[in-house]
Amino acid sequence: MNAEIIAVGSELLLGQIANTNAQFISEHLAALGIDVFFHTVCGDNEARMIDVIKNAEARADLLIFTGGLGPTKDDLTKETVAKVLGRKMVTDQEAMDSILNYFKVTGREMTENNKKQALVIEGSHVLPNHHGMAPGMIVDTKNHLYLLMPGVPSEMKPMFLDFAQRYLARRNEEHIQSRVLRFFGIGESQLETKIIDLIDAQSNPTIAPLAKESEVTLRLTAKHERSDQAEAMLDALEAKIDARVGQYLYGYDETSLPEVVFQLLCEKKKTIAFAESLTGGMAADWLAAFPGASSVLSGGIVCYTNHVKRHVLHVPEDVLQTDGAVSAICAKLLAESARKLCGSDFGISFTGVAGPDTSEGKAVGTVYIGLAYKNGANSYPFQFNGTRQKIRIQSAKTGYDIVRRYLNGLPILGQ
Amino acid sequence: MNAEIIAVGSELLLGQIANTNAQFISEHLAALGIDVFFHTVCGDNEARMIDVIKNAEARADLLIFTGGLGPTKDDLTKETVAKVLGRKMVTDQEAMDSILNYFKVTGREMTENNKKQALVIEGSHVLPNHHGMAPGMIVDTKNHLYLLMPGVPSEMKPMFLDFAQRYLARRNEEHIQSRVLRFFGIGESQLETKIIDLIDAQSNPTIAPLAKESEVTLRLTAKHERSDQAEAMLDALEAKIDARVGQYLYGYDETSLPEVVFQLLCEKKKTIAFAESLTGGMAADWLAAFPGASSVLSGGIVCYTNHVKRHVLHVPEDVLQTDGAVSAICAKLLAESARKLCGSDFGISFTGVAGPDTSEGKAVGTVYIGLAYKNGANSYPFQFNGTRQKIRIQSAKTGYDIVRRYLNGLPILGQ
Numbered sequence: 001m002n003a004e005i006i007a008v009g010s011e012l013l014l015g016q017i018a019n020t021n022a023q024f025i026s027e028h029l030a031a032l033g034i035d036v037f038f039h040t041v042c043g044d045n046e047a048r049m050i051d052v053i054k055n056a057e058a059r060a061d062l063l064i065f066t067g068g069l070g071p072t073k074d075d076l077t078k079e080t081v082a083k084v085l086g087r088k089m090v091t092d093q094e095a096m097d098s099i100l101n102y103f104k105v106t107g108r109e110m111t112e113n114n115k116k117q118a119l120v121i122e123g124s125h126v127l128p129n130h131h132g133m134a135p136g137m138i139v140d141t142k143n144h145l146y147l148l149m150p151g152v153p154s155e156m157k158p159m160f161l162d163f164a165q166r167y168l169a170r171r172n173e174e175h176i177q178s179r180v181l182r183f184f185g186i187g188e189s190q191l192e193t194k195i196i197d198l199i200d201a202q203s204n205p206t207i208a209p210l211a212k213e214s215e216v217t218l219r220l221t222a223k224h225e226r227s228d229q230a231e232a233m234l235d236a237l238e239a240k241i242d243a244r245v246g247q248y249l250y251g252y253d254e255t256s257l258p259e260v261v262f263q264l265l266c267e268k269k270k271t272i273a274f275a276e277s278l279t280g281g282m283a284a285d286w287l288a289a290f291p292g293a294s295s296v297l298s299g300g301i302v303c304y305t306n307h308v309k310r311h312v313l314h315v316p317e318d319v320l321q322t323d324g325a326v327s328a329i330c331a332k333l334l335a336e337s338a339r340k341l342c343g344s345d346f347g348i349s350f351t352g353v354a355g356p357d358t359s360e361g362k363a364v365g366t367v368y369i370g371l372a373y374k375n376g377a378n379s380y381p382f383q384f385n386g387t388r389q390k391i392r393i394q395s396a397k398t399g400y401d402i403v404r405r406y407l408n409g410l411p412i413l414g415q
Numbered sequence: 416m417n418a419e420i421i422a423v424g425s426e427l428l429l430g431q432i433a434n435t436n437a438q439f440i441s442e443h444l445a446a447l448g449i450d451v452f453f454h455t456v457c458g459d460n461e462a463r464m465i466d467v468i469k470n471a472e473a474r475a476d477l478l479i480f481t482g483g484l485g486p487t488k489d490d491l492t493k494e495t496v497a498k499v500l501g502r503k504m505v506t507d508q509e510a511m512d513s514i515l516n517y518f519k520v521t522g523r524e525m526t527e528n529n530k531k532q533a534l535v536i537e538g539s540h541v542l543p544n545h546h547g548m549a550p551g552m553i554v555d556t557k558n559h560l561y562l563l564m565p566g567v568p569s570e571m572k573p574m575f576l577d578f579a580q581r582y583l584a585r586r587n588e589e590h591i592q593s594r595v596l597r598f599f600g601i602g603e604s605q606l607e608t609k610i611i612d613l614i615d616a617q618s619n620p621t622i623a624p625l626a627k628e629s630e631v632t633l634r635l636t637a638k639h640e641r642s643d644q645a646e647a648m649l650d651a652l653e654a655k656i657d658a659r660v661g662q663y664l665y666g667y668d669e670t671s672l673p674e675v676v677f678q679l680l681c682e683k684k685k686t687i688a689f690a691e692s693l694t695g696g697m698a699a700d701w702l703a704a705f706p707g708a709s710s711v712l713s714g715g716i717v718c719y720t721n722h723v724k725r726h727v728l729h730v731p732e733d734v735l736q737t738d739g740a741v742s743a744i745c746a747k748l749l750a751e752s753a754r755k756l757c758g759s760d761f762g763i764s765f766t767g768v769a770g771p772d773t774s775e776g777k778a779v780g781t782v783y784i785g786l787a788y789k790n791g792a793n794s795y796p797f798q799f800n801g802t803r804q805k806i807r808i809q810s811a812k813t814g815y816d817i818v819r820r821y822l823n824g825l826p827i828l829g830q
Contacts, residue, residue, distance in 0.1 A: 011625050113607070
């Protein structure tokens with residue numbers, strides 16, 4: 001099966017946004033063993049869209065559309081596909097109910113054009129949208145498969161992962177098992193060097209390294225007519241990799257470092273508190289994002305000014321004067337104080353210079369992370385680089401890795 | 416003149432990278448008054464590339480190619496365009512000299528295939544590459560204009576800005592001015608309903624609505640041979656829109672709501688502190704992201720548990736027992752207490768039920784936002800819906816909109 005991904009939306013042709021949906025979908029189709037030969041972007045224009053659909057039908061089995069499912073006049077995708085297929089539009093009651101419910105819950109006034117979002121192509125398999133109002137749909141003719149999804153990434157991605165992907169996998173014979181190993185605290189080239197022989201010898205399974213924001217991932221992909229066999233091939237390869245760089249391997253697939261730490265804290269029934277100068281609430285927010293966070297997140301203090309470090313977290317004046325707010329001792333005190341104030345098992349603190357300007361005569365990227373626990377506390381120095389935001393994110397992630405390593409009894413790496 | 420942007424490269428079809436080149440070029444073509452009707456991505460495959468070129472010739476005047484100009488076997492773009500045009504490839508001496516010079520300077524040994532990079536399409540206008548080895552080229556037939564550039568953004572962008580853009584500008588008279596209006600607190604369909612007559616009447620300037628996460632934008636685009644006239648047309652249209660929905664209009668182009676509030680606080684020399692239960696540090700983090708944040712962000716408390724609400728923010732036990740943590744009175748007290756603790760001009764608080772489970776018998780999406788100022792405090796009730804993360808983000812944005820409205824003397828909307 002080969003696919004063409006068709007994005008509809010003038011905002012793409014005006015350069016307001018990049019077509020990241022096509023990248024996301026392509027990456028996942030590759031893992032399913034579906035070849036993507038073309039991406040096409042066209043505007044909210046019926047004649048040009050029809051031209052695009054006919055081109056795509058001539059060269060692809062699977063046509064994936066993103067965008068143009070909304071309530072406004074210039075949302076034309078499903079109507080145009082229906083026209084090309086010679087099918088009627090019908091109201092999907094489930095979609096209509098969830099739209100009515102949305103307006104009932106929010107108490108917002110429902111305008112007539114919202115009903116348009118409940119219209120689907122006759123005979124299509126409707127994909128629910130749990131993050132917005134416009135449902136997706138799959139039309140399966142004997143010659144082609146048409147998949148229509150919303151253009152807003154936060155609606156399209158879960159719809160693809162939860163519904164469309166499974167449907168496509170069933171339609172595709174060859175079993176391709178893919179597994180992403182996620183690493184933190186090791187660079188891409190350093191990781192590659194440690195497993196270069198495995199990479200050079202790869203055929204099936206394959207190993208694809210990818211550098212993400214201050215992380216590295218390895219995508220392992222195995223092909224076999226039996227899925228359990230493919231899984232076994234992945235297990236064997238992972239074991240080899242784990243033996244060499246296991247301490248940096250924190251999780252799998254879409255699992256984030258904060259998610260891993262959240263799970264660890266839940267398992268061990270431990271709570272944590274944050275003292276955030278540099279990261280300004282970012283680190284606590286990452287934990288608060290998980291349902292049930294209150295069982296492990298006690299709270300935190302965003303100690304952005306020395307006033308707050310002094311009066312809320314009781315950092316002694318002389319420490320702030322002599323060592324400064326960006327220092328190992330201050331990081332240690334902040335972590336201890338956050339732990340005490342919030343009554344938690346652990347306290348973690350972040351203080352540093354995010355830039356663009358230096359502070360206290362310390363260089364941009366100078367970071368100290370403190371960790372406090374029942375019988376003491378420690379702090380770890382780092383020197384990061386990049387933009388203000390990159391330094392802040394790297395610091396927060398490093399803090400989570402410190403907690404992960406502490407809870408797993410692994411060595412903690414300061415620089 | 417209308418254009419099609421054709422990106423060549425399997426890495427795009429595999430989802431390893433997004434087609435940001437198309438976004439960059441589209442944005443600049445819009446400013447030149449050149450319409451972009453299609454983006455196409457195809458792989459390093461001659462037959463499919465020929466198919467793409469013929470399609471594009473049938474529907475566009477200007478064909479812009481990115482990628483496939485390199486030295487390797489799978490770099491086929493210029494050879495394939497030459498084939499379609501029935502032209503020969505010839506060596507460009509200038510390009511050859513700079514390649515030879517590159518290897519001389521770097522002391523690296525030049526492999527034979529690098530000479531391929533000096534080959535250009537016969538009769539083309541060569542665009543120098545000051546950031547790499549592969550030159551770009553423009554072929555101007557009487558029917559079409561073909562622009563070929565490298566795929567590496569750091570080579571393509573300067574080549575476009577320094578050479579291609581000027582060439583295209585000369586070929587095109589018309590000026591296009593574009594302006595994005597950003598709205599918060601009003602839905603896409605509600606906004607469209609209020610200006611439907613303007614949308615129906617649009618021709619020049621045009622109005623393009625776009626729904627972003629819990630926001631809506633309108634892109635206004637005017638064409639005129641004089642840019643100041645185009646600007647005036649945009650001003651006139653914006654004035655009409657402003658008269659109807661001005662209170663929801665918070666900013667322009669890429670400006671975010673937190674950025675607007677950051678600017679307002681800087682102008683008015685005011686500081687703010689956060690008390691975040693529901694949002695867990697997210698709101699403070701958004702402000703901390705800006706360089707110079709310390710001049711307006713005093714700090715905050717992530718009061719995730721009642722322990723922290725009680726012992727750090729001094730919410731009376733009976734409030735937590737009778738009204739609960741998710742209540743108007745608690746929100747008010749949290750905002751006041753954060754303001755006092757951090758010694759700031761304003762205090763803002765967020766408490767609510769992010770879900771997935773209800774809390775204190777209150778429905779998921781129940782949110783109270785408190786605002787404390789010099790002479791008092793107030794709190795505002797909201798009912799949001801969607802995922803846990805959507806509710807948290809919507810709450811944080813709404814908090815920023817409350818501060819924006821307060822600082823601008825606008826009515827504050829609770830639901």
